């Protein structure tokens with residue numbers, strides 16, 4: 084839809100898109116071009132576009148002017164004409180100059196995968212922080228492309244690539260964009276301080292935290308809802324939004340879960356990951372995922388029905404590594420097994436590896452049993468003597484474990500507490 088200055092709808096523009104990808108044949112490509120184009124199609128649909136055609140060019144070297152070869156670009160212009168397409172979406176990031184050159188040649192709006200993902204985020208962000216993060220990412224993406232300024236970037240409106248909190252600011256020049264960026268950064272800093280206080284409170288509350296993470300559309304929100312309604316505990320009113328669509332969840336949600344035997348933990352549902360995540364969005368992701376860093380346990384959910392589930396696991400593991408939470412206790416869960424039952428597909432089984440259907444509730448008992456073991460049973464009572472120069476360990480123990488007593492002795496702080504296996508191994512040299 085197109086809006087005027089008073090935010091009234093003036094025109095409804097249907098986004099009729101042709102998708103374009105390049106396969107360089109390089110071994111570094113994380114997935115096949117077909118799978119990558121399939122994902123691009125789902126992203127385009129998530130942004131509200133109708134996908135008319137997908138075009139792939141095999142090309143070892145990227146063209147500086149058009150990204151694809153000029154001949155191919157001309158073919159696509161004819162195709163767009165024939166199909167009445169008004170948008171071309173490229174599977175990789177384009178430079179400002181490439182966008183301008185392609186638009187001149189093809190006479191339609193040209194955007195890239197990054198702009199598309201930013202657009203989805205702009206449409207869905209709910210919280211004030213989420214909106215600011217998206218605007219920041221959009222501005223950072225646009226800044227080096229101002230010279231090339233394509234149709235989508237130079238026009239305010241409501242088509243893909245022009246939506247969102249940043250849309251009114253598009254006409255601002257570089258100076259204004261830089262001012263706005265520093266203004267947003269300041270606001271985000273304030274929000275972050277507030278959140279630190281909240282996180283501190285949660286850490287102190289002693290209720291363990293379990294984080295659901297995984298690739299977008301893996302079924303995280305569905306699993307959260309299933310756990311909420313588990314065993315006759317009618318907690319459905321606290322349910323979260325789950326949908327067959329990439330990036331259904333953009334803001335982290337926390338729910339307190341009470342198991343039938345009254346044990347409690349906090350479950351957090353997080354934003355899903357995607358391959359080739361725009362660099363500008365990585366910081367935004369990290370901010371929303373900070374809470375994963377405080378988690379006692381991570382549930383990594385994988386959609387095994389996806390042809391590319393191994394690549395998706397890798398992407399997720401890489402993000403977890405970036406968040407420095409890779410060593411945390413993790414349960415790997417293969418989800419949507421209801422769809423592969425009877426099929427001759429081999430899915431590995433093993434310790435801390437659970438087969439599940441979040442939709443049907445299959446495997447939920449086993450999952451919750453493992454969660455319980457990890458959170459509540461896998462603990463050893465120990466006494467530690469921590470030297471005074473390791474105040475960091477003492478604060479960790481006070482924040483994260485159920486401390487029974489502390490005593491200031493000559494050689495250090497004597498602490499009696501409960502440790503899970505990971506912490507036990509980490510602090511074994513201080514145990515008396």
Ligand SMILES: Nc1nc2c(ncn2[C@@H]2O[C@H](COP(=O)(O)OP(=O)(O)OP(=O)(O)O)[C@@H](O)[C@H]2O)c(=O)[nH]1
Pocket residue numbers: 297298299300301302303304305306324325326327328329330331332333353354355356418419420421422439440441442443
């Ligand atoms: N068949 C089947 N479908 C499932 C299962 N779990 C989830 N789904 C479906 O998968 C789609 C995505 O589920 P969500 O729970 O929204 O996935 P998510 O991981 O939260 O996705 P994002 O929030 O986008 O990252 C929905 O259509 C669910 O109904 C399952 O066990 N079996």
Ligand SMILES: [Mg+2]
Pocket residue numbers: 303304305324325331332352353
């Ligand atoms: Mg979700």
